[in-house]
Amino acid sequence: xxVHSGILSGADLREEIxxxxxxxxxxxxxxxxxxxxxxxxxxxxxxxLELSRKAxxxxxxxxxxCGVKFMADTAKILSPEKIVVLPDLxxxxxxxxxCPPDKFKAFRDAHPDHIALTYINCxxxxxxxxxxxxxxxxxxxxxxxxxKDQKIIFGPDKHLGGYLARKTxxxxxxxxxxxxxxxxxxxxELVKLKAQYPGTPVAAHPECPAHIIxxxxxxxxxxxxLNYAKTMPGDTLIVATEPHIIHQMELAMPDKTFIGAxxxxxxxxxxxxxxxxxxxxxxxxxxxxxxxxxxxxxxGLRLAAKKSLDRMLDMASGTVGQGDLGARRx
Ligand code: 13P
Ligand code: SF4
Numbered sequence: 001x002x003v004h005s006g007i008l009s010g011a012d013l014r015e016e017i018x019x020x021x022x023x024x025x026x027x028x029x030x031x032x033x034x035x036x037x038x039x040x041x042x043x044x045x046x047x048x049l050e051l052s053r054k055a056x057x058x059x060x061x062x063x064x065x066c067g068v069k070f071m072a073d074t075a076k077i078l079s080p081e082k083i084v085v086l087p088d089l090x091x092x093x094x095x096x097x098x099c100p101p102d103k104f105k106a107f108r109d110a111h112p113d114h115i116a117l118t119y120i121n122c123x124x125x126x127x128x129x130x131x132x133x134x135x136x137x138x139x140x141x142x143x144x145x146x147x148k149d150q151k152i153i154f155g156p157d158k159h160l161g162g163y164l165a166r167k168t169x170x171x172x173x174x175x176x177x178x179x180x181x182x183x184x185x186x187x188x189e190l191v192k193l194k195a196q197y198p199g200t201p202v203a204a205h206p207e208c209p210a211h212i213i214x215x216x217x218x219x220x221x222x223x224x225x226l227n228y229a230k231t232m233p234g235d236t237l238i239v240a241t242e243p244h245i246i247h248q249m250e251l252a253m254p255d256k257t258f259i260g261a262x263x264x265x266x267x268x269x270x271x272x273x274x275x276x277x278x279x280x281x282x283x284x285x286x287x288x289x290x291x292x293x294x295x296x297x298x299x300g301l302r303l304a305a306k307k308s309l310d311r312m313l314d315m316a317s318g319t320v321g322q323g324d325l326g327a328r329r330x
Contacts (some may be wrong), residue, residue, distance in 0.1 A: 098177030
Protein backbone atom coordinates (compact mmCIF):
# COMPACT_ATOMS: atom_id res chain seq x y z
CA UNK A 1 0.00 0.00 0.00
CA UNK A 2 1.41 3.41 -0.81
CA VAL A 3 0.72 6.28 1.58
CA HIS A 4 1.38 9.98 1.25
CA SER A 5 1.79 11.76 4.51
CA GLY A 6 3.77 14.61 2.91
CA ILE A 7 6.91 15.59 4.79
CA LEU A 8 5.74 14.48 8.22
CA SER A 9 8.12 12.44 10.36
CA GLY A 10 9.13 11.86 13.97
CA ALA A 11 7.68 14.36 16.45
CA ASP A 12 5.51 16.05 13.78
CA LEU A 13 3.91 12.73 12.91
CA ARG A 14 3.19 12.00 16.58
CA GLU A 15 1.75 15.50 17.02
CA GLU A 16 -0.51 15.12 13.97
CA ILE A 17 -1.72 11.68 15.11
CA UNK A 18 -2.54 13.14 18.53
CA UNK A 19 -4.37 16.08 16.91
CA UNK A 20 -6.39 13.79 14.64
CA UNK A 21 -7.15 11.41 17.50
CA UNK A 22 -8.82 14.32 19.37
CA UNK A 23 -10.50 15.77 16.29
CA UNK A 24 -11.96 12.38 15.28
CA UNK A 25 -12.75 11.28 18.85
CA UNK A 26 -10.69 8.19 18.02
CA UNK A 27 -9.21 5.51 20.21
CA UNK A 28 -5.97 3.83 19.09
CA UNK A 29 -5.77 0.16 20.07
CA UNK A 30 -2.51 -1.76 19.58
CA UNK A 31 -1.45 -5.38 19.94
CA UNK A 32 1.82 -6.23 21.71
CA UNK A 33 3.32 -7.37 18.38
CA UNK A 34 3.17 -3.89 16.90
CA UNK A 35 6.23 -1.70 16.32
CA UNK A 36 7.29 0.08 19.56
CA UNK A 37 6.30 3.54 18.25
CA UNK A 38 2.74 2.30 17.59
CA UNK A 39 2.54 0.71 21.05
CA UNK A 40 3.77 4.00 22.53
CA UNK A 41 1.14 6.16 20.84
CA UNK A 42 -1.78 3.76 21.48
CA UNK A 43 -4.47 4.43 24.09
CA UNK A 44 -4.47 0.74 25.01
CA UNK A 45 -2.04 -2.08 24.32
CA UNK A 46 -3.22 -5.62 24.96
CA UNK A 47 -3.73 -9.21 23.93
CA UNK A 48 -6.54 -10.34 21.63
CA LEU A 49 -9.10 -10.78 24.42
CA GLU A 50 -8.36 -7.41 26.04
CA LEU A 51 -8.46 -5.61 22.69
CA SER A 52 -11.85 -7.20 21.88
CA ARG A 53 -13.18 -6.00 25.23
CA LYS A 54 -11.81 -2.48 24.69
CA ALA A 55 -13.35 -2.35 21.20
CA UNK A 56 -16.71 -3.37 22.64
CA UNK A 57 -16.61 -0.90 25.54
CA UNK A 58 -15.15 2.23 23.96
CA UNK A 59 -17.26 5.38 23.55
CA UNK A 60 -14.96 6.70 20.82
CA UNK A 61 -16.43 7.35 17.34
CA UNK A 62 -13.44 5.84 15.56
CA UNK A 63 -11.30 2.81 16.40
CA UNK A 64 -7.86 2.90 14.78
CA UNK A 65 -6.71 -0.71 15.11
CA CYS A 66 -2.98 -1.28 15.10
CA GLY A 67 -3.01 -5.04 14.72
CA VAL A 68 -4.03 -7.48 12.01
CA LYS A 69 -7.23 -7.71 10.00
CA PHE A 70 -9.03 -10.36 12.06
CA MET A 71 -8.58 -8.10 15.10
CA ALA A 72 -10.01 -5.04 13.32
CA ASP A 73 -12.84 -7.23 11.97
CA THR A 74 -13.58 -8.34 15.55
CA ALA A 75 -13.74 -4.68 16.65
CA LYS A 76 -16.25 -3.96 13.85
CA ILE A 77 -18.34 -7.06 14.66
CA LEU A 78 -18.59 -5.93 18.30
CA SER A 79 -18.94 -2.19 17.62
CA PRO A 80 -20.75 -1.84 14.26
CA GLU A 81 -21.72 1.79 14.85
CA LYS A 82 -18.05 2.84 15.04
CA ILE A 83 -15.76 3.58 12.14
CA VAL A 84 -12.95 1.00 12.34
CA VAL A 85 -9.76 1.68 10.40
CA LEU A 86 -6.76 -0.60 9.95
CA PRO A 87 -3.57 1.22 8.86
CA ASP A 88 -2.76 -1.50 6.29
CA LEU A 89 -5.56 -3.75 5.00
CA UNK A 90 -2.98 -6.34 3.89
CA UNK A 91 -2.09 -7.05 7.53
CA UNK A 92 -3.44 -10.61 7.52
CA UNK A 93 -2.51 -13.77 9.41
CA UNK A 94 -1.22 -17.18 8.30
CA UNK A 95 -3.79 -18.87 10.54
CA UNK A 96 -6.67 -17.03 8.88
CA UNK A 97 -5.21 -17.88 5.45
CA UNK A 98 -4.97 -21.58 6.38
CA CYS A 99 -8.71 -21.84 6.95
CA PRO A 100 -10.89 -20.97 3.91
CA PRO A 101 -14.58 -20.82 4.94
CA ASP A 102 -15.78 -23.38 2.34
CA LYS A 103 -13.24 -25.98 3.50
CA PHE A 104 -14.00 -25.23 7.15
CA LYS A 105 -17.72 -25.69 6.46
CA ALA A 106 -17.04 -29.07 4.83
CA PHE A 107 -14.98 -30.08 7.88
CA ARG A 108 -17.84 -29.04 10.20
CA ASP A 109 -20.44 -30.79 8.08
CA ALA A 110 -18.40 -34.00 8.21
CA HIS A 111 -18.60 -33.95 12.04
CA PRO A 112 -22.20 -32.96 12.88
CA ASP A 113 -21.93 -34.23 16.48
CA HIS A 114 -18.98 -31.90 17.24
CA ILE A 115 -19.10 -28.24 18.24
CA ALA A 116 -16.62 -25.84 16.62
CA LEU A 117 -14.39 -24.12 19.13
CA THR A 118 -12.41 -21.66 17.02
CA TYR A 119 -9.37 -19.48 17.66
CA ILE A 120 -10.08 -15.78 17.12
CA ASN A 121 -7.28 -15.76 14.48
CA CYS A 122 -9.71 -16.54 11.65
CA UNK A 123 -11.96 -14.74 9.15
CA UNK A 124 -15.39 -13.32 9.97
CA UNK A 125 -16.90 -16.06 7.75
CA UNK A 126 -15.23 -18.78 9.83
CA UNK A 127 -16.41 -17.07 13.03
CA UNK A 128 -19.94 -17.20 11.61
CA UNK A 129 -19.53 -20.96 11.05
CA UNK A 130 -18.27 -21.53 14.62
CA UNK A 131 -20.02 -22.10 17.94
CA UNK A 132 -17.59 -20.45 20.34
CA UNK A 133 -14.52 -18.28 19.70
CA UNK A 134 -11.52 -18.47 22.02
CA UNK A 135 -8.32 -16.49 22.47
CA UNK A 136 -5.18 -17.94 23.97
CA UNK A 137 -6.01 -16.30 27.32
CA UNK A 138 -9.64 -17.48 27.41
CA UNK A 139 -9.43 -20.97 25.83
CA UNK A 140 -8.80 -22.96 29.02
CA UNK A 141 -11.63 -21.23 30.95
CA UNK A 142 -14.02 -21.82 28.06
CA UNK A 143 -13.02 -25.49 27.70
CA UNK A 144 -13.55 -25.98 31.44
CA UNK A 145 -17.12 -24.68 31.01
CA UNK A 146 -18.01 -27.35 28.42
CA UNK A 147 -19.32 -30.82 29.34
CA LYS A 148 -16.52 -33.43 29.51
CA ASP A 149 -18.16 -35.63 26.87
CA GLN A 150 -18.73 -32.76 24.40
CA LYS A 151 -17.07 -33.57 21.07
CA ILE A 152 -15.04 -30.65 19.78
CA ILE A 153 -13.34 -29.57 16.58
CA PHE A 154 -10.67 -26.94 17.13
CA GLY A 155 -9.28 -24.68 14.42
CA PRO A 156 -7.34 -23.16 12.87
CA ASP A 157 -4.20 -23.45 15.06
CA LYS A 158 -3.09 -27.07 15.47
CA HIS A 159 -0.37 -26.08 17.97
CA LEU A 160 -2.72 -24.16 20.28
CA GLY A 161 -5.27 -26.98 19.90
CA GLY A 162 -2.61 -29.60 20.63
CA TYR A 163 -1.41 -27.71 23.69
CA LEU A 164 -5.00 -27.42 25.02
CA ALA A 165 -5.66 -31.10 24.33
CA ARG A 166 -2.51 -32.15 26.21
CA LYS A 167 -3.19 -29.78 29.11
CA THR A 168 -6.89 -30.54 29.60
CA UNK A 169 -6.93 -34.21 28.49
CA UNK A 170 -9.62 -33.37 25.88
CA UNK A 171 -9.56 -35.25 22.63
CA UNK A 172 -10.18 -32.57 19.98
CA UNK A 173 -10.17 -32.83 16.18
CA UNK A 174 -7.60 -30.27 15.00
CA UNK A 175 -7.55 -28.11 11.88
CA UNK A 176 -4.00 -28.19 10.47
CA UNK A 177 -3.16 -24.43 10.53
CA UNK A 178 -0.02 -22.85 11.98
CA UNK A 179 1.30 -19.41 12.85
CA UNK A 180 4.37 -18.94 10.62
CA UNK A 181 5.99 -16.78 13.31
CA UNK A 182 5.83 -19.28 16.19
CA UNK A 183 6.51 -22.19 13.85
CA UNK A 184 9.90 -20.63 13.04
CA UNK A 185 11.50 -21.00 16.50
CA UNK A 186 14.33 -23.52 16.49
CA UNK A 187 14.53 -26.13 19.24
CA UNK A 188 18.26 -26.68 18.55
CA GLU A 189 19.02 -22.97 18.91
CA LEU A 190 16.77 -22.68 21.98
CA VAL A 191 18.62 -25.51 23.71
CA LYS A 192 21.95 -23.78 22.89
CA LEU A 193 20.61 -20.51 24.32
CA LYS A 194 19.43 -22.23 27.51
CA ALA A 195 22.91 -23.73 27.94
CA GLN A 196 24.38 -20.25 27.54
CA TYR A 197 22.04 -18.87 30.27
CA PRO A 198 21.71 -21.77 32.74
CA GLY A 199 18.63 -21.59 34.96
CA THR A 200 16.99 -18.82 32.92
CA PRO A 201 13.24 -19.46 32.53
CA VAL A 202 11.56 -19.67 29.12
CA ALA A 203 8.08 -18.22 28.48
CA ALA A 204 6.31 -19.45 25.34
CA HIS A 205 3.10 -18.61 23.52
CA PRO A 206 0.83 -21.66 22.94
CA GLU A 207 1.01 -21.01 19.17
CA CYS A 208 4.54 -22.54 19.43
CA PRO A 209 4.99 -26.17 18.35
CA ALA A 210 5.13 -28.83 21.12
CA HIS A 211 8.94 -29.20 20.81
CA ILE A 212 9.33 -25.53 21.89
CA ILE A 213 6.58 -25.68 24.57
CA UNK A 214 8.42 -28.65 26.16
CA UNK A 215 11.26 -26.28 27.09
CA UNK A 216 8.97 -23.62 28.58
CA UNK A 217 8.58 -22.79 32.26
CA UNK A 218 5.48 -20.73 31.46
CA UNK A 219 2.99 -21.01 28.57
CA UNK A 220 0.37 -18.32 28.00
CA UNK A 221 -1.02 -15.47 25.93
CA UNK A 222 0.97 -12.31 25.31
CA UNK A 223 -0.56 -10.72 28.43
CA UNK A 224 0.10 -13.87 30.43
CA UNK A 225 3.77 -13.83 29.35
CA LEU A 226 4.06 -10.16 30.29
CA ASN A 227 2.60 -10.90 33.69
CA TYR A 228 4.93 -13.90 34.17
CA ALA A 229 7.89 -11.60 33.43
CA LYS A 230 6.79 -9.46 36.39
CA THR A 231 6.53 -12.34 38.84
CA MET A 232 9.18 -14.83 37.59
CA PRO A 233 12.16 -15.86 39.67
CA GLY A 234 15.38 -14.09 38.65
CA ASP A 235 15.88 -11.13 36.36
CA THR A 236 16.37 -12.72 32.91
CA LEU A 237 13.75 -14.31 30.65
CA ILE A 238 13.91 -16.11 27.30
CA VAL A 239 10.81 -15.06 25.34
CA ALA A 240 9.38 -17.48 22.75
CA THR A 241 6.83 -15.25 21.05
CA GLU A 242 6.89 -12.34 18.61
CA PRO A 243 9.76 -10.14 19.84
CA HIS A 244 7.97 -6.77 19.78
CA ILE A 245 6.36 -7.72 23.11
CA ILE A 246 9.81 -7.21 24.63
CA HIS A 247 9.22 -3.46 24.24
CA GLN A 248 6.44 -3.60 26.87
CA MET A 249 8.62 -5.77 29.12
CA GLU A 250 11.50 -3.32 28.94
CA LEU A 251 9.17 -0.38 29.66
CA ALA A 252 7.61 -2.11 32.68
CA MET A 253 10.80 -3.80 33.95
CA PRO A 254 13.84 -1.75 32.90
CA ASP A 255 16.15 -3.65 35.28
CA LYS A 256 15.37 -7.09 33.84
CA THR A 257 16.87 -8.70 30.72
CA PHE A 258 14.69 -10.20 27.98
CA ILE A 259 16.14 -12.42 25.27
CA GLY A 260 14.12 -13.35 22.19
CA ALA A 261 14.10 -17.10 21.47
CA UNK A 262 16.02 -17.75 18.24
CA UNK A 263 14.96 -19.03 14.84
CA UNK A 264 16.91 -21.56 12.78
CA UNK A 265 19.62 -19.06 11.88
CA UNK A 266 20.22 -18.32 15.57
CA UNK A 267 18.92 -14.77 15.12
CA UNK A 268 16.53 -13.60 17.82
CA UNK A 269 14.83 -11.10 15.55
CA UNK A 270 13.82 -13.38 12.72
CA UNK A 271 10.42 -14.10 14.30
CA UNK A 272 8.92 -10.68 13.60
CA UNK A 273 5.34 -11.09 12.30
CA UNK A 274 5.45 -9.82 8.69
CA UNK A 275 1.72 -8.98 8.81
CA UNK A 276 1.87 -6.94 12.01
CA UNK A 277 4.95 -5.16 10.65
CA UNK A 278 2.93 -3.70 7.74
CA UNK A 279 1.41 -1.10 10.06
CA UNK A 280 3.52 2.04 10.47
CA UNK A 281 3.13 5.47 12.09
CA UNK A 282 2.78 7.01 8.66
CA UNK A 283 -0.06 4.65 7.71
CA UNK A 284 -1.76 5.25 11.07
CA UNK A 285 -1.62 8.99 10.40
CA UNK A 286 -3.16 8.53 6.93
CA UNK A 287 -5.85 6.21 8.34
CA UNK A 288 -6.88 8.82 10.92
CA UNK A 289 -6.74 11.62 8.37
CA UNK A 290 -8.75 9.86 5.63
CA UNK A 291 -10.74 7.41 7.80
CA UNK A 292 -9.54 4.73 5.36
CA UNK A 293 -8.87 1.83 4.94
CA UNK A 294 -12.14 1.10 6.69
CA UNK A 295 -13.53 -2.26 7.83
CA UNK A 296 -17.00 -2.99 6.46
CA UNK A 297 -18.93 -6.21 7.14
CA UNK A 298 -22.28 -7.22 5.66
CA UNK A 299 -24.89 -7.14 8.47
CA GLY A 300 -26.13 -10.76 8.21
CA LEU A 301 -22.55 -12.05 8.33
CA ARG A 302 -21.69 -9.72 11.20
CA LEU A 303 -24.62 -10.93 13.31
CA ALA A 304 -23.76 -14.58 12.64
CA ALA A 305 -20.11 -14.01 13.64
CA LYS A 306 -21.14 -11.99 16.70
CA LYS A 307 -22.94 -14.98 18.22
CA SER A 308 -19.75 -17.01 18.61
CA LEU A 309 -17.79 -13.98 19.84
CA ASP A 310 -20.51 -13.09 22.37
CA ARG A 311 -20.34 -16.67 23.71
CA MET A 312 -16.61 -16.21 24.26
CA LEU A 313 -17.06 -12.86 26.00
CA ASP A 314 -19.79 -14.34 28.25
CA MET A 315 -17.94 -17.56 29.07
CA ALA A 316 -14.62 -15.75 29.64
CA SER A 317 -16.15 -12.94 31.68
CA GLY A 318 -14.16 -14.00 34.75
CA THR A 319 -10.87 -14.08 32.82
CA VAL A 320 -8.81 -11.06 33.74
CA GLY A 321 -6.40 -9.80 31.12
CA GLN A 322 -3.38 -9.71 33.35
CA GLY A 323 -1.29 -7.56 31.08
CA ASP A 324 -3.98 -4.96 30.46
CA LEU A 325 -2.17 -1.68 30.78
CA GLY A 326 -5.43 0.27 30.80
CA ALA A 327 -3.62 3.60 30.78
CA ARG A 328 -3.84 6.37 28.24
CA ARG A 329 -0.63 6.79 26.27
CA UNK A 330 0.55 9.00 23.47
P1 13P B 1 -2.66 -13.11 22.07
O1 13P B 1 -2.23 -11.67 22.13
O2 13P B 1 -4.12 -13.23 22.34
O3 13P B 1 -1.83 -13.96 22.96
O4 13P B 1 -2.47 -13.62 20.54
C1 13P B 1 -1.26 -13.68 19.90
C2 13P B 1 -1.37 -13.59 18.43
O5 13P B 1 -0.78 -14.29 17.68
C3 13P B 1 -2.13 -12.55 17.85
O6 13P B 1 -2.05 -12.69 16.52
FE1 SF4 C 1 -1.04 -14.46 12.74
FE2 SF4 C 1 1.15 -15.45 13.86
FE3 SF4 C 1 1.18 -12.94 13.01
FE4 SF4 C 1 -0.30 -13.61 15.17
S1 SF4 C 1 1.93 -13.68 14.99
S2 SF4 C 1 -0.94 -12.34 13.44
S3 SF4 C 1 -0.93 -15.68 14.63
S4 SF4 C 1 0.95 -14.78 11.73
